[in-house]
Amino acid sequence: MLTPNEQMRxxxxxxxxxxxxxxxxxxxxxxxxxxxxxxxxxxxDPSAPDIHLGHAVVLRKIRQMQELGHxxxxxxxxxxxxxxxxxxxxxxxxxxxxxxxxxxxxTYCEQIFKILDKERTMVRFNSEWLSKLNFEDVMRLAATSxxxxxxxxxxxxKRYKNGVPIGIHEFFYPLMQAYDSVEIKADIELGGTDQTxxxxxxxxxxxxxxxxxxxxxxxxxxxxxxxxxxxxxxxGNYIGVSEPAEIMFKKVMEVPDDLIIRxxxxxxxxxxxxIDRVKEELSNGANLRDIxxxxxxxxxxxxxxxxxxxxxxxxxxxxxSKKTIPDDIPILLLDLEKDTVKDTIPGLIELxxxxxxxxxxxxxxxxxxxxxxxxxxxxxxxxxxxxGDVIKIGKKRFVKINK
Amino acid sequence: MLTPNEQMRxxxxxxxxxxxxxxxxxxxxxxxxxxxxxxxxxxxDPSAPDIHLGHAVVLRKIRQMQELGHxxxxxxxxxxxxxxxxxxxxxxxxxxxxxxxxxxxxTYCEQIFKILDKERTMVRFNSEWLSKLNFEDVMRLAATSxxxxxxxxxxxxKRYKNGVPIGIHEFFYPLMQAYDSVEIKADIELGGTDQTxxxxxxxxxxxxxxxxxxxxxxxxxxxxxxxxxxxxxxxGNYIGVSEPAEIMFKKVMEVPDDLIIRxxxxxxxxxxxxIDRVKEELSNGANLRDIxxxxxxxxxxxxxxxxxxxxxxxxxxxxxSKKTIPDDIPILLLDLEKDTVKDTIPGLIELxxxxxxxxxxxxxxxxxxxxxxxxxxxxxxxxxxxxGDVIKIGKKRFVKINK
Numbered sequence: 013m014l015t016p017n018e019q020m021r022x023x024x025x026x027x028x029x030x031x032x033x034x035x036x037x038x039x040x041x042x043x044x045x046x047x048x049x050x051x052x053x054x055x056x057d058p059s060a061p062d063i064h065l066g067h068a069v070v071l072r073k074i075r076q077m078q079e080l081g082h083x084x085x086x087x088x089x090x091x092x093x094x095x096x097x098x099x100x101x102x103x104x105x106x107x108x109x110x111x112x113x114x115x116x117x118x119t120y121c122e123q124i125f126k127i128l129d130k131e132r133t134m135v136r137f138n139s140e141w142l143s144k145l146n147f148e149d150v151m152r153l154a155a156t157s158x159x160x161x162x163x164x165x166x167x168x169x170k171r172y173k174n175g176v177p178i179g180i181h182e183f184f185y186p187l188m189q190a191y192d193s194v195e196i197k198a199d200i201e202l203g204g205t206d207q208t209x210x211x212x213x214x215x216x217x218x219x220x221x222x223x224x225x226x227x228x229x230x231x232x233x234x235x236x237x238x239x240x241x242x243x244x245x246x247x248g249n250y251i252g253v254s255e256p257a258e259i260m261f262k263k264v265m266e267v268p269d270d271l272i273i274r275x276x277x278x279x280x281x282x283x284x285x286x287i288d289r290v291k292e293e294l295s296n297g298a299n300l301r302d303i304x305x306x307x308x309x310x311x312x313x314x315x316x317x318x319x320x321x322x323x324x325x326x327x328x329x330x331x332x333s334k335k336t337i338p339d340d341i342p343i344l345l346l347d348l349e350k351d352t353v354k355d356t357i358p359g360l361i362e363l364x365x366x367x368x369x370x371x372x373x374x375x376x377x378x379x380x381x382x383x384x385x386x387x388x389x390x391x392x393x394x395x396x397x398x399x400g401d402v403i404k405i406g407k408k409r410f411v412k413i414n415k
Numbered sequence: 416m417l418t419p420n421e422q423m424r425x426x427x428x429x430x431x432x433x434x435x436x437x438x439x440x441x442x443x444x445x446x447x448x449x450x451x452x453x454x455x456x457x458x459x460d461p462s463a464p465d466i467h468l469g470h471a472v473v474l475r476k477i478r479q480m481q482e483l484g485h486x487x488x489x490x491x492x493x494x495x496x497x498x499x500x501x502x503x504x505x506x507x508x509x510x511x512x513x514x515x516x517x518x519x520x521x522t523y524c525e526q527i528f529k530i531l532d533k534e535r536t537m538v539r540f541n542s543e544w545l546s547k548l549n550f551e552d553v554m555r556l557a558a559t560s561x562x563x564x565x566x567x568x569x570x571x572x573k574r575y576k577n578g579v580p581i582g583i584h585e586f587f588y589p590l591m592q593a594y595d596s597v598e599i600k601a602d603i604e605l606g607g608t609d610q611t612x613x614x615x616x617x618x619x620x621x622x623x624x625x626x627x628x629x630x631x632x633x634x635x636x637x638x639x640x641x642x643x644x645x646x647x648x649x650x651g652n653y654i655g656v657s658e659p660a661e662i663m664f665k666k667v668m669e670v671p672d673d674l675i676i677r678x679x680x681x682x683x684x685x686x687x688x689x690i691d692r693v694k695e696e697l698s699n700g701a702n703l704r705d706i707x708x709x710x711x712x713x714x715x716x717x718x719x720x721x722x723x724x725x726x727x728x729x730x731x732x733x734x735x736s737k738k739t740i741p742d743d744i745p746i747l748l749l750d751l752e753k754d755t756v757k758d759t760i761p762g763l764i765e766l767x768x769x770x771x772x773x774x775x776x777x778x779x780x781x782x783x784x785x786x787x788x789x790x791x792x793x794x795x796x797x798x799x800x801x802x803g804d805v806i807k808i809g810k811k812r813f814v815k816i817n818k
Contacts, residue, residue: 095554147548148497154584159562159575162583172562180565180590181557183583 013047016040019080023229025284026073026277028205031212031228039199039227049083049132053198053226055189056120057089063123064250065311066234066243069278070202071127072314073231076281077200078132086124087192088117091139092185113137126253126315141195142188153187156220157213162186165209186210190217198226205230234278239268257316257324262385264308265328269300272307280310331385331404341410346397349415353383354393356403356411365405380406416450419443422483426632428687429476429680431608434615434631442602442630452486452535456601456629458592459523460492466526467653468714469637469646472681473605474530475717476634479684480603481535489527490595491520494542495588516540529656529718544598545591556590559623560616565589568612589613593620601629608633637681642671660719660727665735665788667711672703675710683713734788734807744813749800752818756786757796759806759814768808783809 014022019040024030043050052074063071074084090113121135145153162183163172171178186209193201193214201211208230215225233242236249243250251263267275272294276287290303308328312321344359360366366375379387382404383397401413417425422443427433446453455477466474477487493516524538548556565586566575574581589612596604596617604614611633618628636645639652646653654666670678675697679690693706711731715724747762763769769778782790785807786800804816 091550095551142550145550147494147545147553150550150553151584151587154587155582157583158580159566159571159583159586160578160580163562168562175563177561177563179558180560180562180586181554183562184554184557187583 013044013081016044019044021284022076022080023073025076025287026069026231027229028232029208029228029230031215031230035225036200036227043082043199049081050077050199051197052077052082052084053087053193053196053201054084055087055089055138055192055201055203056124057093062245062252062254063120063126064243064245064252065275065279066236066250068127068253069231069234070204071124072279072281073202073229075127075129078129079281082132082200084128084133085196085198086121086128086133086135087196088113088120088135088137089189089192090114090117090137091142092188094139095181123253136196138188138192138195142191150184153191153217154184156217157183157187186213187217190214193226194218194221194223197223199224200227200229202229202231204233206233232274232278235271235274237263237266237268239271251311253315257312257320258327258385260315261308261312261321261324261328262332264311265301265304265332267304267307269304272300272303275307275311280307280314282310327385331382341402341412343414344403344411345414347415350396351415352394352396353388353403356397356413360405360411363411365409365411375405416447416484419447422447424687425479425483426476428479428690429472429635430632431635432611432631432633434618434633438628439603439630446485446602452484453480453602454600455480455485455487456490456596456599456604457487458490458492458541458595458604458606459527460496465648465655465657466523466529467646467648467655468678468682469639469653471530471656472634472637473607474527475682475684476605476632478530478532481532482684485535485603487531487536488599488601489524489531489536489538490599491516491523491538491540492592492595493517493520493540494545495591497542526656539599541591541595541598545594553587556594556620557587559620560586560590562586589616590620593617596629597621597624597626600626602627603630603632605632605634607636609636635677635681638674638677640666640669640671642674654714656718660715660723661730661788663718664711664715664724664727664731667714668704668707668731668735670707670710672707675703675706678710678714683710683717685713730788734785744805744815746817747806747814748817750818753799754818755797755799756791756806759800759816763808763814766814768812768814778808 016037020033020037023036023040024033030036039050042048054070054074078084090110093113094110117135117137125133163169165186168178168182170176189210190213192198194217198214198218201214203211208228211226211228211230215228218225235241236243236247237251238247238249241247241249245252251260255263264275273287273291276282276290290306294300294303309321309325312324316324342363344356344363346355346359348355357366357369357372360372361368366372372381373390373393375381376388376390376393381388383392383395384402385404388395397413397415399413399415403411403413405411419440423436423440426439427436433439442453445451457473457477481487493513496516497513520538520540528536566572568589571581571585573579592613593616595601597620601617601621604617606614611631614629614631614633618631621628638644639646639650640654641650641652644650644652648655654663658666667678676690676694679685679693693709697703697706712724712728715727719727745766747759747766749758749762751758760769760772760775763775764771769775775784776793776796778784779791779793779796784791786795786798787805788807791798800816800818802816802818806814806816808814
């Protein structure tokens with residue numbers, strides 16, 4: 013087992029804020045002496061989206077702590093989910109059936125165990141304890157906070173100021189989350205910076221109920237591949253943890269140069285010493301492409317078998333590396349925004365790459381045509397092309413689309 | 416049974432506000448046709464003070480409705496009482512034990528049945544239904560109101576503005592009271608004007624849960640004997656419903672002239688026609704003392720047997736009427752603020768009323784000394800006297816204290 017100070021270094025890597033480090037060290041020292049793992053809490057909403065590297069930031073941090081010997085407890089907020097929005101006004105918060113909640117939880121767990129160590133993870137549903145509270149218990153819980161304290165929360169404050177109604181029941185979502193910490197005796201709770209209010213409320217409640225306060229670890233929000241916005245599926249700037257190795261590898265290669273270290277810190281489990289070396293190499297003018305290649309191998313390796321990673325590397329080399337794509341490939345100018353793959357045929361014939369439409373179709377059937385490194389099929393003949401798309405014909409012929 | 420319109424007149428007598436009269440008439444018409452009594456709700460705090468005519472305003476109104484054939488349901492807020500203030504910060508709201516709550520309720524009921532008709536009153540404790548609610552039920556209840564709606568309540572608004580903490584649990588006191596109305600299917604709820612927010616919340620909740628809305632009857636706050644401040648025990652301007660007939664009679668005689676009609680309306684069950692006649696007499700310049708004498712007899716008669724009232728009248732006549740107290744009685748000047756009954760002895764001897772201290776003590780033992788119409792005993796020899804106190808020695812000798 014690593015010493016408390018060595019553990020501190022790993023735990024604090026990439027963390028945006030820790031409340032607070034002194035208390036964390038005390039907990040680590042006690043755990044070290046008594047050989048008792050700390051309890052790391054993560055609360056998850058059972059709305060079950062596909063997990064991407066943005067979501068994975070907190071999960072990776074937990075995995076790192078599991079490697080240090082600690083115990084993760086994942087709380088599925090099924091009680092909150094079952095209540096939903098009793099006013100029925102918000103479409104986002106529909107009350108979910110017990111079965112739907114269980115089903116979502118399963119899908120979720122399948123994904124999180126791509127990151128977490130199953131042996132050191134306990135999954136619990138908060139309805140287990142919350143549904144047992146009666147009116148008197150709920151009032152005792154309510155009395156631990158005040159109206160002004162609640163209205164300090166960013167979203168509540170904005171809604172109150174703008175006259176957007178806040179249901180009284182909404183004040184209970186932070187309180188429920190805080191109560192979960194009391195119930196499982198959490199030592200550390202993780203979350204994004206958007207969870208600041210709720211996680212600190214856990215500390216307050218634990219204290220007012222006479223328990224040790226949990227440490228709050230706030231992880232930064234990971235920017236997506238555009239380098240600006242938060243990684244999100246709807247913005248298309250994401251890397252999904254379930255994506256095939258080839259796609260994942262290629263996407264990491266698209267990470268903006270200035271985010272390399274951030275991805276190292278938030279999307280890998282590399283030791284701080286390793287990251288320090290990378291920083292040094294970068295400041296010594298190392299080749300950015302090589303560094304990114306390394307990062308892509310590490311990240312892909314976290315979610316895929318060694319063999320798949322090797323295949324992804326070869327594929328990338330073959331399809332995108334300078335070795336295979338010439339620097340000055342011909343440009344094919346398409347006139348209309350809506351022009352599709354089919355519309356490139358006259359140009360390709362003119363370039364002498366193919367002789368006829370039927371040869372093009374034959375090549376497609378033989379998997380001889382690639383668009384941006386992905387083999388295309390006949391149905392994609394009508395797919396619209398975008399500015400900058402690269403079409404590969406056979407083994408060596410390329411053309412770049414200009415619209 | 417009186418017609419709905421005749422009932423309306425009696426019910427609305429002295430009422431400050433009715434929300435709303437149109438709906439009340441509909442309810443009365445339905446009750447009249449179906450010969451079903453309306454359910455009149457009154458919620459009581461189990462903190463059990465001694466009831467005075469100020470508290471009695473709502474009770475008298477209920478009694479009037481009972482006379483019209485309706486059913487009263489008194490809700491003892493024991494659930495709220497048992498919760499108290501879970502923060503322990505407010506000394507006023509200590510959590511009460513089950514036994515203490517029951518005991519207080521008994522004391523309370525003993526007093527309210529001096530006014531209400533026992534046959535048409537049901538007493539219920541709200542813990543009966545509130546303690547059965549679970550977290551999910553509580554959230555459904557909470558969702559029927561919003562934070563801004565709650566902060567509209569006068570006291571919450573003031574506290575929020577002045578930075579005085581409001582516990583989240585406090586938002587539930589109005590909601591609990593509203594839920595009581597749902598549970599007992601209240602047709603009418605009564606309260607002082609300070610209950611406006613809570614009683615209207617009952618209407619809102621009934622509506623949102625698909626029930627008929629209750630009518631809110633707000634009774635005015637009765638001024639005390641000083642004619643200015645709200646009647647209250649701590650201000651000493653009250654008439655307690657358990658006070659002896661003599662005291663009660665005398666206190667009513669002290670009601671300021673301009674409050675005679677208000678006391679008729681709020682502290683008696685007299686028919687509106689009778690009150691109209693009194694108003695007429697007053698505007699025709701009737702003797703105020705005679706009118707007040709009548710009022711004192713009516714009010715004392717509401718809380719005492721006919722014989723006791725007669726005794727009180729004779730006693731008042733004897734002790735306070737002009738017939739027995741001469742207009743120009745001698746003044747006895749006492750020097751010091753702390754001078755007591757004992758200190759009047761030298762002056763009384765000087766006046767020739769008594770010969771010695773021992774004669775004074777003998778007179779006391781024979782019940783021959785009265786202070787302000789009340790017989791004094793030997794222990795009161797050391798009671799401090801106040802400016803204006805009247806001492807009666809024997810049957811015909813009076814002296815007035817001046818300090």
